[in-house]
Amino acid sequence: MDGAGPQERAAVRCIAPDMIKSELSDCLAKIGQSGHIRHSCNSTLMEQGRSYQSSDNDPGDRTNERLAATSDGIIIPSNGNENKQSKNTNCSLDKHNTNGLDSKTSKIKQIVEDAISPDSKQAVMRILDQVNELSTAEKLLLYLKLPTGKSGKVDPLRQPLNPLGSRFEIHQTITWIRTHLEEDPDVSLPKQDVYNEYIAYCNSNAMKPLSTADFGKVMKQVFPCVRPRRLGTRGNSRYCYAGMRKRIKLEVPLLPDLGEETKRNSSSHSEDELVSAASCLICEWAQKLLGVTFKSLRDLACHLVENLCVDSRSIAAFTILSASSGSKAVPSFTPSKLCGGKGLGFKTGWIIMDFSACDSSLFQFNTDVTVKVENMSP
């Protein structure tokens, strides 16, 4: 456990339930009932792991109060109790759900019980007895230490069916995400900008775009480690994918020469033309923002470095500066090295990649200005 990475640490927060989910799907797969109770399984147990996927660190303090509403003792209702519901209780849980959950949980329990040998069951009961004799603190320690996560026996290659279905758009979207984005712990992408990019791509390719909700789900599926964050000054927060950047290294043959003037000959949409258009737009935007005229994207990049709008000590900065009188090959810098950028009011070093000045999915070509520090101060 010494080499535990972030994944392992994250697991600490989801003590038993993760184990349960893992074991459950594994177990059910073995039992061959997964089809039968697939939904039950998910709806009953999945949610226990959800909170730490999308929102973290709840500083609330109602812990005790809420617990006062839950039961003491063993959690599994005794047999035969599953489908009854006493309606005149204090606690107004929706009967729909109560009932559903009840029977679902019972189903699961039943399946598990049926699936394991009497010996196993006895082993479990022995442990349970011991657990019940533990003191409060002992139980706490035990629970904190209970193994969790996948148990090693779970085949890591076995993937569940795509929960979003297998519509063609989903597949396309996954592809788009995979080809246009990649993880980078030090950069954040505003969700809206990513989605706008995606929409633009869909439009130009006659694809039916997914809704923001479904796009978000696919994002989460493709990059499960990317967490949502809200960045920006007070009152100007933007929802971001934290730890995510635009994929910048495409095949060399596709990289255009960005140094020359943009030329507009409105014929068909060649790569070059699109790049030129994007370049033009970016320059326009930058001129408006910075009050300086730029002939090319490289000009802009130089300006950014020279004026400390970006970290001037980064590899990229070095590349730009050293290339400013040399070849026009696109520098292969890594935006992640730009973390901790100072100046322009950015104090904590987050670099937010911003697509807003670009109406297409071209940024991956413009490597030298893809990463810019967006001044979000009002």
Added chain:
Amino acid sequence: MDGAGPQERAAVRCIAPDMIKSELSDCLAKIGQSGHIRHSCNSTLMEQGRSYQSSDNDPGDRTNERLAATSDGIIIPSNGNENKQSKNTNCSLDKHNTNGLDSKTSKIKQIVEDAISPDSKQAVMRILDQVNELSTAEKLLLYLKLPTGKSGKVDPLRQPLNPLGSRFEIHQTITWIRTHLEEDPDVSLPKQDVYNEYIAYCNSNAMKPLSTADFGKVMKQVFPCVRPRRLGTRGNSRYCYAGMRKRIKLEVPLLPDLGEETKRNSSSHSEDELVSAASCLICEWAQKLLGVTFKSLRDLACHLVENLCVDSRSIAAFTILSASSGSKAVPSFTPSKLCGGKGLGFKTGWIIMDFSACDSSLFQFNTDVTVKVENMSP
């Protein structure tokens, strides 16, 4: 466990974490460190129970996929590992959180370990060893059966400090909620209407109202069992407090005679006058909606019962019908008995109490029409 109510069933869904939360706060209180790590405790463990408080039944299917990102083996990282973080990992967990969680969990574990006797620790380790030898299915069964919830030793009267602070408005709001609302498993109140009521009350009492967010938190605190729901026809959903109704039984002396015509003499705002106004408004609204003229609220109630707009077999219906030629005492019916009402486009029997026709907090007096079936079909 045979008498398990909804609470118990709900607990099934939060297997170990609830236990942990409970034990933790208890344990920490004993250890006297709760002040020191109060926040840590909450942020680390509270969230595990959150998902089932506010949203249920996740039908998602990413269980396995997400689990693939978690660790196998024991969940507690070995000592001395707590504050290191390898930044160049694949998984881009935010270092802030990773680090924070890590040290928080470690702190908790440390405190617990320090607090219990070596004997206890041995007992725990013995069980852990046994658990580790269990098979997948056995572990699943064990985890499903692990005791949870408060452990009986937890003093149910010991409440945590109010997480929302102790501002005066909070206190006022709690009082308002307690005096104006009560639980009722069969009725739902639209959140917006409740909040509007609250705002109206604040305005008329020169109180500074809480924001919707804080009001919602207080609601959750006062009625932890009331779940959020979305009711209404497709595309017309309204967020509701499920299992909640307006408190209708106030002291008898306050109950006015609702049978007579409403009289408007715009003097100061006496109870009677306000009631009359409300009564008037309701009749107006009902007339518009139903196309029938009503002389009084009781007329309306009769109409509702006779036209099967509400369950005509309920106690309230009986009360109304039997009283329609008798005394004018306010019937003390219980709206919860009105569940399952049919007609008026309402198919599944939810009764949504609606404040929208009333601009003040008067409904609690108009017991015989407080509950009306709102036709939400477009």
Added chain:
DNA sequence: CTAACGTTGCCATGGCAACTCATC
């Protein structure tokens, strides 16, 4: 049996306030 529809889960965004960290 099919279609329609209510319900719910997840994702999105926004506001407020608390927390934390940095700066003065």
Added chain:
DNA sequence: GATGAGTTGCCATGGCAACGTTAG
């Protein structure tokens, strides 16, 4: 130490789609 600002948690609401029930 006080102040200011970024970040985050929780609540709110809205949209979409899947699920399950009900009505036809």
